[in-house]
Structure formats: C-alpha cells, structure tokens
C-alpha cells in the first residue's frame with residue numbers, strides 16, 4: 336500500500352490497538368454501511384459505477400460488444416442519478432442488476448432483468464438501462480402515503496425492497512421460494528411478503544435483508560433473523576437440509592417459502608447485520624459475535640473444515656475475551672466471508688482467488704488478515720464476483736481529517752470492475768489503493784458480478800470524476816434566452832446532469848458567478864423532488880439554486896458551459912475562466 340500507515344509485516348506482532356468506539360448499531364438499516372456520523376456531513380452520496388454496463392452480455396461469452404454500454408475502466412458518476420441523493424446502493428456478487436435508494440425513499444432499479452428481478456415482466460424488458468433506471472415508490476406497491484424504501488437486497492435473479500414501515504417486497508425468481516411466496520416460477524412484480532415477523536405476538540418490523548442465490552434472509556428491528564428459500568446446504572439455518580428421495584435416482588430438499596425464524600444459537604441474541612454468499616450466511620450480533628451457516632465448500636465459513644453447517648455456529652476467532660477481536664462488520668462473497676473486527680482489521684475465509692493462498696487448492700480455512708492492509712483502519716467491505724473492496728480511514732488525505740480511501744483486489748476481473756483506471760491492470764491479487772478514487776469519500780460499496788458501485792459524498796474530487804455517459808444531447812444556446820452572447824463575454828453554466836446551458840443572468844435569481852461544486856439546472860434540481868413540481872418557466876421558481884443546499888453540503892461549483900464544436904474558432908479568451916482544474 337502506498338500513502339497509508341506502514342503495514343507491519345506478517346511476522347511482526349500487530350501494534351497494541353487503540354480503543355475504537357463501536358457504533359451502538361453497526362449497521363443502521365437506513366444506511367448501507369456503519370459509517371460513523373460525522374457532524375456536518377450528510378449521510379447520502381452520489382452513485383458511481385465502474386466495470387461492465389452491458390447487462391445482457393455480462394458473464395456470457397461470445398456476445399458482441401455494445402459501444403453504448405462499454406466497460407468503464409474507472410469510477411464514473413452515473414449521470415442518470417447524478418442529481419439523486421442516494422442513501423444506499425445494492426447489488427449481488429452473483430447478479431447483474433442494482434438498486435439505489437434515495438433520501439426521499441424512492442428506489443431506482445436497473446440492470447439485467449432475469450426472471451423479472453426488477454419487478455417488470457422479463458419477457459418484455461430483458462434489461463433496464465442504467466441511463467433510464469426504473470423509479471419505484473412504495474405507494475405504487477400499495478404502501479400508505481409517506482412510506483419510504485429504506486433498504487434493498489439483490490440475489491442473483493431476485494430482489495428485495497424494505498420499507499420504513501417494516502414491509503418487505505420481493506420480485507424475481509421464486510423456484511425455491513426465495514421470494515417468500517409459494518414456490519414456483521417467478522414473481523413478476525414486487526409483492527408484499529406476509530412474513531412471520533409481520534404476524535402474531537412476535538410482530539415487528541423488518542429493517543434489513545440479504546439475498547443469496549436460492550435463499551433470502553430478513554433481519555427485524557429487534558435483531559431476529561428470518562430465512563426462506565432452499566436449504567439443501569443448511570442455508571436456512573434450521574438444522575436440516577430436508578433431503579429425501581423423491582423418486583428413483585432423484586433427491587429433493589426442503590423448501591421454505593414461508594419465512595421461518597432462524598433459532599438455535601441465535602435465540603435471544605440481537606443480530607445487527609446479516610450477509611449472504613451464494614449459499615452461505617453470516618450474522619453479526621450486538622456483542623460482536625459472528626455466526627455462520629450454510630454451504631461450507633472451500634472452508635468459506637472459516638471454521639477450519641468443509642462440512643456444511645446446518646445451524647448458526649459461532650466463529651471462535653471472534654468470540655474471545657478481548658472485545659477488540661470481536662466483529663464490527665460482516666460481508667460475504669460468492670465463496671468467501673469477510674469480517675472487519677473491532678480493531679478495524681479485515682479478515683477473510685474461503686476461496687477468493689484463482690491462484691496462490693486463497694484459491695481452490697489453498698483456501699483460507701480460518702479467517703486471516705492481509706499483511707498489505709493490516710495497518711489500515713477498515714470501515715466497510717464488499718465482495719463481488721471476483722472483486723473485493725474495502726474503505727479505510729485515510730490519514731494522508733490532502734483535505735485533512737476524515738478522508739476515506741478505497742482499496743480493491745481480485746483476480747480474473749475482465750470488465751475493469753476493480754476500477755483501477757485506463758491502462759491499469761484489470762486484476763490484482765493483492766489489495767491496492769484505488770487511485771482513481773483519491774480524494775473521493777466513499778461511504779457505500781456494492782460489488783456486483785461484473786460491475787462495481789460506490790456511494791460518494793459530494794466534494795471537489797467527486798466533481799472531477801468523469802460522467803457516464805460522457806455526453807448527452809443538449810442545446811447549444813442558453814435555453815432561457817436562446818441567444819449567443821458569448822461575444823459579450825456573458826458566462827453560461829452547464830447542468831451536471833443534462834448539460835443544458837443557462838446564462839448566469841438568465842437564472843432566477845440571477846447568479847453573479849459560476850457557483851462552487853455541483854450545479855443542476857432548475858429542471859434537474861426538481862426532477863426527483865418528493866412533491867411533484869410542474870416546471871412552467873423559470874420565473875415561477877423563486878430561489879432555485881439555493882434550494883436543496885443543506886448544512887454541510889460543499890459549496891457548489893458549476894460546470895461552465897462548453898461551446899459546441901462548430902464554435903471552436905471563437906476566441907479562447909472569451910470563454911469562461913472557471914476551469915475544472
């Protein structure tokens with residue numbers, strides 16, 4: 336690692352850890368991540384994307400490339416959501432779709448729509464472009480006015496939405512009951528689960544979900560875990576696989592399409608976070624204890640053996656008397672499990688590489704740390720198809736305190752999903768700093784099968800990132816006056832999202848100078864407002880440009896309008912002086 340605290344080599348004892356305050360609830364359901372609240376800093380971010388965007392061809396060989404859906408070698412601001420204040424971004428390590436939730440409680444869904452996992456009939460909508468995500472409100476699923484989506488989860492071919500009223504909706508493949516509805520076929524539109532948590536004397540709210548390939552877990556407000564789907568490897572944690580001979584030469588397993596409470600050792604424990612691999616799971620309790628269950632090939636449960644585990648089982652490594660060695664955050668990859676302990680050290684078990692330690696022949700049979708990042712204070716982690724991401728405190732941040740660095744590693748990445756940049760290696764077996772995100776404070780991670788997503792706080796570095804798509808059709812001239820005033824030196828601003836130009840003086844109220852930070856035109860500023868606003872003309876919108884500015888939001892800095900190609904012979908001196916760099 337460069338630019339980090341010197342990582343001690345593996346044979347030097349780790350320095351005595353300084354006590355680190357552990358958030359009371361390491362994984363608040365409204366946030367993707369246990370980012371400690373920083374006073375004056377908002378807990379929302381903008382959505383960044385890198386890696387594959389050609390949803391239908393990802394992971395499939397021999398399909399033609401689409402120039403409009405390239406592999407993005409570095410994180411780009413997703414232009415369609417550039418004006419959305421996102422609180423979470425979610426995807427699946429084994430899937431090619433994503434869900435973004437914003438501060439108003441709307442969900443934005445895009446990607447491959449296999450088995451109607453986006454809640455639209457797959458026969459009519461094989462995929463939804465990230466440039467035109469599907470926007471969904473809880474009210475359109477029958478929820479009472481004012482209900483917000485607060486959380487989501489993606490399985491390979493199914494999706495889960497969680498509302499702030501504790502409701503859970505699912506859509507997508509349901510062959511094994513992984514949507515929590517009577518098993519069979521697919522659920523073609525998001526449908527409310529009448530889960531066990533919603534009934535009887537145990538009645539309470541669901542707050543969080545995580546999805547594997549054929550099973551789903553739901554976490555409730557009081558810390559109970561419910562499971563549904565198939566249990567052939569014990570992934571439902573109910574102590575059995577339900578294996579039986581259905582007919583000659585055919586074995587079947589129990590399916591639980593009615594959510595069941597995961598009991599046993601979890602009884603009486605308050606679980607604060609859950610994560611699903613393809614067919615295994617990990618749960619973190621308030622006390623920092625980690626319980627694992629399900630498929631255990633490559634020792635992915637970190638218990639030192641490969642036998643499937645049918646009941647939640649305590650991982651001894653995180654159960655010691657020293658509280659600092661207990662868990663603070665958990666994540667799961669397809670065939671691996673990640674724990675960040677309370678010293679903020681990242682440890683991993685299972686298979687996560689194609690060669691060397693951590694590969695098929697030499698999986699991590701118990702949780703092990705990485706010498707390269709041992710000195711980093713880890714905040715978050717995520718694992719995609721072959722990728723691994725983590726964020727850590729960045730002491731060397733040029734902006735001073737509270738900087739966050741992003742770290743990535745993974746072998747056999749072919750779509751640039753590590754985001755290391757143009758001309759850089761697509762794979763790296765050892766953790767490296769993601770230089771393309773230098774200065775960008777990533778507060779949320781979502782690693783997909785071939786695509787990676789980041790949630791980043793608005794700041795100068797974020798404003799410098801490229802946008803995807805790079806260009807969109809936009810008028811040449813200010814849309815208010817439709818006049819070319821460049822000769823008189825009148826400055827124009829260009830909207831970050833739609834590239835539409837506005838003269839400073841044509842805005843209402845007029846602006847005296849190019850504003851700092853991101854600037855969105857009145858139309859884009861209002862686009863996803865909770866209350867629909869009819870844009871009837873600029874004069875109708877008093878104070879546009881000031882609205883939406885919140886405590887702690889960085890100063891806005893607009894994008895000066897670029898002259899279109901035909902005006903290239905205009906004198907350079909007449910152009911706007913506020914350059915991006």
Ligand SMILES: [Zn+2]
Pocket residue numbers: 813814815816817818837838841
């Ligand atoms: Zn104008």
Ligand SMILES: [Zn+2]
Pocket residue numbers: 830831832833834835855856857858859860
């Ligand atoms: Zn705009």
